[in-house]
Amino acid sequence: MSENILVIGGGPAGLNAAVMLSELGVNVALVERDSFLGGNPKKFKYKFLFPDMQPADNVIGELIKRAESGGNIKVYYSSEVSDFKENGKKFDAVIKSASGSETKTFDSVIVATGFEHFDPARDAKYSYQLFDDVIDIKDLERMMGENNFVRPSNGKPPKKVAFILCVGSRDRHVGNQYCSRVCCTVSVKQAIEMREHFPDCEAYIFYMDIRTYGFFEDLYWKAMEEHDVQIVKGRIAEITSGPDNTVVCKGEDTLLRGPFEIPFDMVVLASGMEGGPQSPEISSKLGIELDEHGFLKPENVTLSPFKSNKPGVFLAGACTGPKAISDSITEGAAAAMNAYTYAVKNR
Amino acid sequence: MAIEKHDKENSGGGRPVAEKGEHIVARHLIEDDNIKEEKNLVIDGVDVSGRWNTFIISRVNSEFDRSFFEEIKKTVAGSRINRCWQCGMCTASCTVTPLYRRFNPRAFIYMMQLGNLKELKKYIDVAWRCVGCYKCSQRCPKQVNPAEMMEALALVIKKYFPEEVKTKLKLDEEVKKIYEDMIIGHGRLDLAKLHTYAIQKSGRTKELLGKIERDAIFKMVKDGRAFSVLRLGKPHNWSSSKEAMENYLRKLNTIENTEAGV
Amino acid sequence: MDKLKENQAAYYPGCALLTIDRAYNNSSKLVSKKMGIELVEIPDYNCCGIGEMKSKGAASMYMPLRNMMLAKNRLGSKNLVMACSVCYHEFSRSIARVKENQNELSAVNEIFKEAGEFNEEYIPDGEARHILEFLYNEKGVEEVKKNVVKPLKGLKVAPYYGCLYSRPSMYTFTDKKPKMDNSERPRFMHEFLEALGAETVFYGNEVQCCGGRNVVQDEETSFTLCSQTISKAKKAGADVIALICPKCAGALDVNQPKIVEKFGKDSELPIVYLTQLMALAFGFSKKEAEFSDMISEPLKVLNEKGF
C-alpha cells in the first residue's frame, strides 16, 4: 500500500513537492484554492523570470504539466481544507470543493500556501489607485505578459519611468519590517525589459539599499552598465499630480542631501510580499505556529526550515517568508523528502 | 507696481544699510542665492522696502536632466558614467578630499548622472583640484575611472559655466592653455617656459627674482641644463600631426570639441 | 635607421629627461648598459601629453601612440621603455584603452591617417615598459647584485613610487600579469635598493601622490602633500628619498626650498633617483651620476656617509 500525502497550495513549491512525491509512488492530494495551478506567477501572468529572463511558462508551465500528467496526483481545484484533525501520527482532513466535501486520512502534510503581494493601496502616500499611471510590479508584469506596456492613463508609451523600491517592506508604518528579498531584482529585471522595449524611455530606480543578492547582482550591473538605468538614493515620501499629465515623486536625495520633486510618466511600485490572510487561517486550522511577520514559522529556521512545529506537517515556499521562485521549488523538494520519510516511518 | 529709488547708501545719516536677508532669524541656514530682496520697493503706494519684501526661494530639485548624462557618456574620459553606483570608494581613496572639504568625486559623478547643474555650480572652484593620482580608479569596484571622470567634469564646467571659469578658474584655465599650446602646437614641452609663464600668469612675476628661483636658474645655467631646454626643438614634420588632431577635435560630436579651438 | 640589435631596447626619453632631468636619463642609460641592455632613443619623439590632454578624446591617445609607431617603424620594436612614470601612464593608458575599445582605436587611426606620417595602421600589439619594471623583469635582482662594486652599506633610503608607476592597474596591469609589481604595495624598488646594499625604510607614503600634476597652478596642494611625504620619510630615519619619476622630482626636489620655507626643516631631505644610486653602487662616480643636479643637495649626505 502506498502512502497518502496532502499538499496544500499549487504554486511553485507545492507543485514541485507533489511531482516529486508522485514520482516516489505516493498518492498525492493537491488542494488549490484557485481554479488553476501555478500560484501567483500564473495568477499575475509573470512573463520572464530572473535571473536568466527565461519565459515564466518554461518553469511554471512545465511544473503544471508534470503535476497534471503525473498519475499519482489528484488535484482539487477551487478547494480548501475545511477541517483538520490529528489521528495518531496521521491526519484526517476534509477537502471542501464545489463538488462537495471529501474526508481522507493522510500520512503527512505539506503546507505551501505561498504569499500575497502587498497591496500598495494600503499606503496612501503612493497614490496607488488614485493615479492611473501609478502601478506596481505585478501590474507591470501582467502588462508585459499581455504585451500591453503603455501608460494606463492615455495608452501612449512612457518617456520617463520611476521604480520605487521597498513599498510595503521595511516599513514599520505599514506593519512590515522585513525585506521582501526579490523586489529589487524584479525591479531591475523590469527596468531592463522596459529599456529594451522603449530605448528612449528613461528608467530611474529609487532605493534605500539595492539587495540583488548573490548572482542576481549580475542583473543589477547589466541594468546600469548596458541599459543606463539610473539609481537614485532616497525613498519616495509622496506621489502627487504633476505638469502635463505626469505624476511627481517627492523624495530626498540622501547622497546630495537635498529635496527633489521629479515628474514621471509612470511610476512602478515594487510592492513586497506578505503572508496574506491565508497564513493565519492555515495556522489556526492546522495548529501550526505563525511568526511575528505574519508568515508560517519553521521549527528551526536554520536546521529545518521546511518543518513546522507540528510533527508530520511540513512547510515549503513563500509561506515561511519572502523568497525567489527557485528557492520555493527547492523547498518543495526538501519538504517532499521529509514528508515522505515521515510517512514511511509511521506507516 | 511702482518702484521708487532712495539712495540710502549716500544719505549720510549713519544708519547702516541692511544686508540681504539680514533680519531672517535663521539667516545662516539659507544660501545666498536662495534669498531675494528688493532694497527699495513701493507696491500700490505702500513702502515695502527691504525686509518687508524678502522671499526665500525653494531649493527643491525638480529635474533630472538626462541629456547631460548622455553628453558625458559620449566622451572618452566620461564614457563609464553609467557604471557608478555611488559607493564612495573614490572619495574614500582620494588624495585631495582630506585637504578640501568640498572636494568629493563621488558627489560630482552623481551630479553629472542626474544633470544637477544647480548643485554642481556650487563646486566649480574646487572641482578642478583633482591631482590625477588615480587611487580612485585603482580602487573603484566598477572601474568607473573616476580620475578621468574629473576630466569630463572639467569639460562640463567649461561648457556650462564659462563665466565662473573666467573668474574662479582663471589661472587653471590659463595654465591648461599654455600646456595645450605647447603639447599640440610644438609636440614637446618646454618646462622652463611653462614654469615662467605660469608664475607670470598668476601675477607673481616678482617671485622669479626671489632667491629660490634665482638660485635654481643660476644652477641650471651653470650646469648647462638651461641650454638643453633651448635645444629641445620640435618633432620633424609635427604640423601634420597638429592639424590632424585639431581636425579630429573639431569634428567631434561631443563636449570635447567645446575647447577644440586650439 | 638601423633596426635594433639584441641587447638593445627602444627607449622613449620624454621632455623632462632630455632637459632638466638629464640625471635620471643618463643614469638610466648607464645602469641599463651595465646590466647588459643598451637603451636606444627613438628618433623624432613627441610629448606624451603629460595628462593635460585627457579631455581631448582620441587625441590624447594619439600623442603617446605616435611614439609607439616610431619605435616599430624606425627601430622595429613593438615595445618601448621609458623612465618617466607620467609618460609610462599615458602610454599604457592609450594602449589599454584602444585594446579594449574598437571605436577609440579607429578614432586614433583616423588621426594617423590624416597626419599621413606612417603608411600603416596602428595595431596595439606592443607594450610600454617602465624602466624599473623593465630591468626587474628582463635582468632581475641577481643581475643588480652582480654589478654592485660599491655597496651602499649604511644608507637608509625611503623608496617613493608615486602614483602612476603602479596605478591604475587597468592601464598598468599591476597585480595582473604574474611578474608585475603590486599596485598598492609595490616592491621592485625595495628589492633593487636592498640588492645595492642600502637599507629601505617604511614610512607609509610610498604610493602617496606628490600633487605634481597641479604644481604650477595649485602649489598649495602639492606643497602640503610633499611636506607630508618628506617629513614622514625623515621621521622614519631615511637619509634620502629615491624616485622613479621626474614629475615627483619637480614636486619634491625642485620645490623643496619653497616647501621648507613654508613647513620648516622637517620637510627637508635629499632627493635622488633610484638609477643614480644604482650607478653609484655600480662604480660610476658621483659626477657621472650627476647628483649635483639635484636641488636638495644629496651630495652632502653621500659624502658624509663616505660614498
Place this chain on the structure above:
Amino acid sequence: MAIEISNRLGLANVKSDYIHTAGRKLEDIHERLLELEAKGEVKVIHIKEENKPIEAETLLGWKKKIPTNKLWHHKSCGQCGNIPGYPVSLLWFMNQMGLEYVDERNQTSCTAWNYHGSGTSNPVGLAAVAVRNWHRAYELGLFPLFHCATTFGDYKEMRNLLVENKELRDEVRRIMHKIGRELVIPEYIVHYSEWVHVMRFEIAKLKKYDLSSIIATVHPACHTYKMIPEDCIYDKDIYAGKRTAVSTGVMLALGAQVADYSTWYDCCGFGFRHILTEREASRSFVMDRKIRPMVREAHSDVCITQDTGCTTTLDKNQWIGKAMGYTEQVPVMADVMFAALACGADVFKIVQLQWHTTDWRPLCEKIGIDWKKSEEEYNAYLEELKAGGKTVNLYEYPKS
C-alpha cells in the same frame, strides 16, 4: 493643457473598491479608553443618541462617530479676530438646521500654538487645559466640537497621552480637583470639518447657486490630518481613499469641481514658529508652494481650507507676492464659509469676506452672488450703528 486640467479635475472623484486594512502595529485608542472607563479609571464623554451621530471611516478603516447635534463650540484664537465669518458661517448652518449648541464664552485657548511655536509647554499643562475645556462641555451635557485644527491635533494627542499614561492622568486629576472639575475624556475628538463632512448632503440641500463652473483647490491642514492620522476621515469615494476626505467631500457634494495640484500635501507656511519670527519663510511658502501651483496647475477659482492658521496665512500673504513676480492670486476661505456662500448666507454679515485680503469679488460674480447689494446693506447698517442704532445679532443664539 486640456488633458492636464481634466485629469486634475477628475482625481477627487476617483472611487476605489479598496477596503482599509489596519496596520498591524497600531492600537485603537478608542477601545483602550472604553476599557479604562470600564475599570473606573476615567469618565468618558459619550456620543449619545441625542447627538444624532453619523458614522464615518478613518484612515485605517476604524469607525468614528461624528455627533451632529447638541454641540459645544470650542472656538479658535485667530479665527474670531482674523476671519470672523468662519465661526459665524458654521453657527449659521446649525441655526438653519435647527440644531442645538452652545456658543461658549467660558472657554480657554488650548495653548497648543505655544506648544508648537516655542515648545515652552509640558504635557501636564497642555492636558490640564484640554481636560478643563472638555469638562466644561461635559457639565453642560454637550459634546465638544473643535473649530481649530491645532486644537484638534493637540487634543487628539492629549487624549492618547492620557489614555496611555497613568502618571499623567493622576497629575491632571489632581489639578482638576483643585478647580472643582474632574478628569473627563471625550469618546472621539471631533473637528468642525468632520461635522461639515458628515452633514455635506444636508448642507447641499440648502444650496442656492450652481457651482459646476467653480474650480476649487483644497488645502488640508497639517494638524487635521497629519497629527494622529489614524483618527481622520477617509472615504473610498474621495481621492480613492488616499487623502483625507473632509473639505473635498463638501465641495463635491455642493457640485463644485475640486482640482488636484502637486503640492497638496504641503503645509501652508504658517509653521507656528515661522509665522511669529520668520514671516519670510511663511510668505515664500504660501506663494511658491501653494498659491502658484493652485493657480498655474489647477486654474483654481477658490482655495478651500479647514483651519484658522492656514486660511489667514494663505490669504494675507498673497499681496506681497507681487514683489517677486508672483502674479497668481486666489481667494481663500474655509469649507464652511464657501458652503454658506453657496447656500445664500450674506457675504458681508455672515461670511464676512470683507476682512479677506485677496480679491474675492470675481469669485462671487462667477457664482452669481450679488455682493454689491450685500455691501450696500452692510454699509447702511454701519451708518445706523454710527447714528446710535442698536446692534443686532447677525446670527441667532440657541433657544435656551
